[in-house]
């Protein structure tokens with residue numbers, strides 16, 4: 196279905212190019228009108244459910260900034276630049292209206308795409324709550340250039356607080372001689388939920404760095420290294436969320452007779 200709409204758009208764009216320059220519509224405008232015409236359809240509803248399931252837990256936060264306000268399908272490469280990817284599933288990202296809008300002007304082709312890349316390979320969360328490019332990663336740098344608002348003051352402060360809370364929670368257990376399974380489960384429940392899941396993921400990534408003990412209390416580093424199963428917590432939750440969402444994706448797709456591939460490889464119609 197999405198491919199069919201993309202073909203219609205591509206065909207109309209080639210026709211458009213035959214027209215005199217003074218009446219020709221620009222590609223972004225044409226892509227936008229096709230997108231708006233199909234936005235309320237089952238196919239894009241299926242994409243919405245799939246992206247929301249891939250976003251962070253509970254409230255399906257924006258994949259860029261982690262806000263939960265007004266999320267919608269964003270085009271990683273903006274329609275104005277890439278009308279030929281308007282209906283491409285791999286170009287769709289779950290995003291708040293703010294990021295969606297601001298990113299359009301500042302897009303950088305090397306920026307990290309959260310549905311495709313692991314942002315934590317290119318970005319580190321430092322104690323102040325700011326994202327910085329890991330080892331001057333060009334893709335991390337491009338991401339922060341394209342989306343400087345990821346380090347807006349309010350969200351930076353909230354991240355710094357969240358990071359401290361997660362470290363304190365782990366440290367409470369790290370100080371103890373022995374930890375019961377129940378205490379471990381309580382920790383898991385806390386750090387893998389909103390609003391801590393993203394800072395927890397970033398912390399785990401930091402703890403893999405050789406210099407981790409300069410950034411986080413050595414006791415916390417040692418505790419996490421002694422419990423490597425903590426690294427599976429978020430991935431397990433992601434897989435569960437995907438399984439839970441699958442029936443709704445399938446039913447939206449079935450109503451328009453679109454064949455779906457296996458859920459495990461994150462395919463959408």
Ligand SMILES: [Zn+2]
Nearest residue numbers: 257260291294
């Ligand atoms: Zn956002």
